[in-house]
Amino acid sequence: MSKTKLLQGNEACAEGALYAGCNFFGGYPITPSTEVAEYLSRELPKVGGAFIQMEDEIAAMGSVIGASLAGAKALTATSGPGFSLKQENLGYAMITEIPCVVIDVMRGGPSTGVPTGPSQSDIMQCKWGTHGDHPVICLTPGYVQEIFDETVRAFNLSEKYRTPVIVAYDEIIGHMRERVEIPDQGVIPVVNRTKPPQGLAKYLPYDDTKGDVPPMANFFEGYRYHVTGLNHAPDGFPINAHPRIHTDEERLIRKVDGNRADICKNELYKTEDAEIGIFAYGASARAAKDAIDAARAEGIKVGLFRPLTMWPFPEEAVCAFAKQVKTIIVPELSLGQIILEVERVSKAQCGIEGIFRVDGDPITPAQILAKIKEVK
Amino acid sequence: MAFDYSPYLRGGKLPHIWCPGCTYGIVFKSLLRSLDGLKQNKDDLALVSGIGCASRLPGYVDANTLHTAHGRALTFATGIKMARPEKRVIAMSGDGDATAIGGNHFIHACRRNIDITVLVFNNYIYGMTGGQHSPTTPVGHKASTMTYGNVDPNFDIAKLAIGAGASFVARGTAYHVPALDKILTEAIEHKGLSVVEVINACPTTHGRRNKFKNATDQLLWMKDSFLPKAAFEKLPADKTEGKLPLGVLYKDGNATEYCETYFAMTAGVRAQNEGRA
Ligand SMILES: Cc1ncc(C[n+]2csc(CCOP(=O)(O)OP(=O)(O)O)c2C)c(N)n1
Ligand code: SF4
Numbered sequence: 001m002s003k004t005k006l007l008q009g010n011e012a013c014a015e016g017a018l019y020a021g022c023n024f025f026g027g028y029p030i031t032p033s034t035e036v037a038e039y040l041s042r043e044l045p046k047v048g049g050a051f052i053q054m055e056d057e058i059a060a061m062g063s064v065i066g067a068s069l070a071g072a073k074a075l076t077a078t079s080g081p082g083f084s085l086k087q088e089n090l091g092y093a094m095i096t097e098i099p100c101v102v103i104d105v106m107r108g109g110p111s112t113g114v115p116t117g118p119s120q121s122d123i124m125q126c127k128w129g130t131h132g133d134h135p136v137i138c139l140t141p142g143y144v145q146e147i148f149d150e151t152v153r154a155f156n157l158s159e160k161y162r163t164p165v166i167v168a169y170d171e172i173i174g175h176m177r178e179r180v181e182i183p184d185q186g187v188i189p190v191v192n193r194t195k196p197p198q199g200l201a202k203y204l205p206y207d208d209t210k211g212d213v214p215p216m217a218n219f220f221e222g223y224r225y226h227v228t229g230l231n232h233a234p235d236g237f238p239i240n241a242h243p244r245i246h247t248d249e250e251r252l253i254r255k256v257d258g259n260r261a262d263i264c265k266n267e268l269y270k271t272e273d274a275e276i277g278i279f280a281y282g283a284s285a286r287a288a289k290d291a292i293d294a295a296r297a298e299g300i301k302v303g304l305f306r307p308l309t310m311w312p313f314p315e316e317a318v319c320a321f322a323k324q325v326k327t328i329i330v331p332e333l334s335l336g337q338i339i340l341e342v343e344r345v346s347k348a349q350c351g352i353e354g355i356f357r358v359d360g361d362p363i364t365p366a367q368i369l370a371k372i373k374e375v376k
Numbered sequence: 377m378a379f380d381y382s383p384y385l386r387g388g389k390l391p392h393i394w395c396p397g398c399t400y401g402i403v404f405k406s407l408l409r410s411l412d413g414l415k416q417n418k419d420d421l422a423l424v425s426g427i428g429c430a431s432r433l434p435g436y437v438d439a440n441t442l443h444t445a446h447g448r449a450l451t452f453a454t455g456i457k458m459a460r461p462e463k464r465v466i467a468m469s470g471d472g473d474a475t476a477i478g479g480n481h482f483i484h485a486c487r488r489n490i491d492i493t494v495l496v497f498n499n500y501i502y503g504m505t506g507g508q509h510s511p512t513t514p515v516g517h518k519a520s521t522m523t524y525g526n527v528d529p530n531f532d533i534a535k536l537a538i539g540a541g542a543s544f545v546a547r548g549t550a551y552h553v554p555a556l557d558k559i560l561t562e563a564i565e566h567k568g569l570s571v572v573e574v575i576n577a578c579p580t581t582h583g584r585r586n587k588f589k590n591a592t593d594q595l596l597w598m599k600d601s602f603l604p605k606a607a608f609e610k611l612p613a614d615k616t617e618g619k620l621p622l623g624v625l626y627k628d629g630n631a632t633e634y635c636e637t638y639f640a641m642t643a644g645v646r647a648q649n650e651g652r653a
Contacts (some may be wrong), residue, residue, distance in 0.1 A: 048642065052638075070624070224438055
């Protein structure tokens, strides 16, 4: 029997993690993400998992990577300043291809910013926060139910592609309470990392000859291998100034960007006949839907493109959307971040208009409706 | 018969990266002898390091080895230990890695008394990056970022570990090798967080800038400067200047270990829930 619960977004995230088999959480308290940690500190002991509050977010991220390497399904959750601190180790998980899930409940910034205010201004940091070229999967749920679903999907994608997955949502849905359907175990498939066959004479942790995602052995299971954040050869040992560095970094990006068909997920709301488009996610997309309904009541044909996967960016789908509509409006709780990506992939096929807000209040349907009428 | 290191070495990974005269190789061999003495199963062993010359050691050992980010070895090691508390985890770092960038993680790992052995290779300098001063560079010594002599006060790593709550703290040197074998063995066997500060020499970036003619000079300095704890304690107060004790400096065999306490708590929660169901 599936369960129906009234949950806060952050609690739904914790429930999603448990559903996906999460058995390790390493964190550090920070508003507005703390409820994820609080919930799991209570629930993980009941299922034999482990929770640890580390000394800072750098440590939390390190503990998550270590636990995953030792076979756990590991999660951390943070916000703004904490997300900044995690960046170096996040890049470590990317280059060493260690699965884990990072929740970023976005609050205002930079610096301490507006701890209790909603924001969508980490979205570029999700993509570019750590140094170097790197693959990123980032999911952007917009409803409490979706936070549950997308957290499960985040674990599945991270295990499938051997890479960290970020789930980024704003404080509004993080703290909002909505009805959540938690299906029985097995209804949503749970993916576990592919392990190498047993008894290999030599296990190569980064052997890419059979595909872009090499099978991953956990520590202590008999294949004694080396893991380093230095660029490495198939056996995991460092290499310097070597052509493989280039091809291996390309592989890391390809394993994510090349699998858009599997990773990308969007909702199209009333776009069939749309002449004006809106590109929005999270709380801003919810306001956009209300604005669209109001505009359509007045006969204006508006539709919404709502990405549930922000990274890799849904390039082709947004490009097609840009071809269809006369203008794309991009409401976001920042001073204009994801609009840059929309502009880039739209290739000047339509006008692009932003609605930006960072004063700690959400973008309202009325604001969006006014913009729709302006560009009509 | 000479000791056979090959069972613990990864094939094809030598020569190591360390400079001629670097004492890290001495400690490396001592560690392998200790592991052998303990009949350590290699599958059940994780070696975790940060970044720096010392942190390259795990790569040479045939075990589960993890070379992490600068200063962060203990954070990864903590995750590994919490996920697989029954396994043996040994972390290692240089003095900069452990006490500068990783200082916060170091004291918190000590405070938790989690069952990890931490080797701090104290060569008084940032070796890998070319000899910048570290939190242990003696005052007055020259470093590439202390051209006129170091003015930064120091940490005493062993005292720091004791103060932070580690339940086993020892000091050894690359000169006093048989003693080091014993210390490392005891540290690895100890349940709880064990710290071994191992005094090392970096002739390349520290010794030659500071009037040591060669690596031997630095080893002889160790010979003169460190003496067994019992002998050190007998020294009259006016003779302790420039000297430090060697051996096990602190040991509490009854301190509660972190994973044991945590998982006893979680087992209790489950038992209570089952009782209720
Ligand atoms: C975040 C970060 N900062 C700085 C560095 C550069 N760095 C590499 S090793 C090192 C210091 C190493 O000194 P120590 O830890 O004492 O080890 P040793 O090389 O002497 O063994 C530094 C500063 C880095 N790799 N990462
Ligand atoms: S630079 Fe110093 S610490 Fe590094 S290998 Fe050379 S002698 Fe050893």
